[in-house]
Amino acid sequence: MFPADTLVRVRRVDDALVVGPGPGRGVWVGPSTACVDAATQRKGFHRGLRAEVNAAEIARLVSSWSTEPLACPHASI
Numbered sequence: 279m280f281p282a283d284t285l286v287r288v289r290r291v292d293d294a295l296v297v298g299p300g301p302g303r304g305v306w307v308g309p310s311t312a313c314v315d316a317a318t319q320r321k322g323f324h325r326g327l328r329a330e331v332n333a334a335e336i337a338r339l340v341s342s343w344s345t346e347p348l349a350c351p352h353a354s355i
Contacts, residue, residue: 282306284308284309285306285307285308286306286307286309287299287304287305287306288305288306288307288323288327288339289302289303289305289327290302290303290327290329290331293335294338295331295335295336295338295339296339296342297339297342297343303326303327303328304326304327305322305323305326305327307322309343311340314336314340318333323336
C-alpha cells in the first residue's frame with residue numbers, strides 16, 4: 279500500500295486504457311514501467327478493471343505518459 283499521491287489512476291474508456299480521474303472502475307499503479315509490469319504479472323489490471331487487458335493496451339498506456347523510474351518512489355520495491 280502506497281500513498282495515493284504517488285500513484286496514477288488508470289481506467290478503461292471504451293476499449294482503451296486512459297490515465298486520470300473519471301467515472302467507472304479504475305486501478306492505481308505506480309508511474310514506472312516496473313510498477314506496470316508488476317501489476318500486469320499479478321493480473322492487477324484484469325482484476326481491478328474486471329475486463330481483459332492485453333499486452334498491446336498496456337504498452338500503449340505506458341507510452342502515453344512519461345515514466346521516470348526515479349520519479350516513482352516504489353520502483354525499487
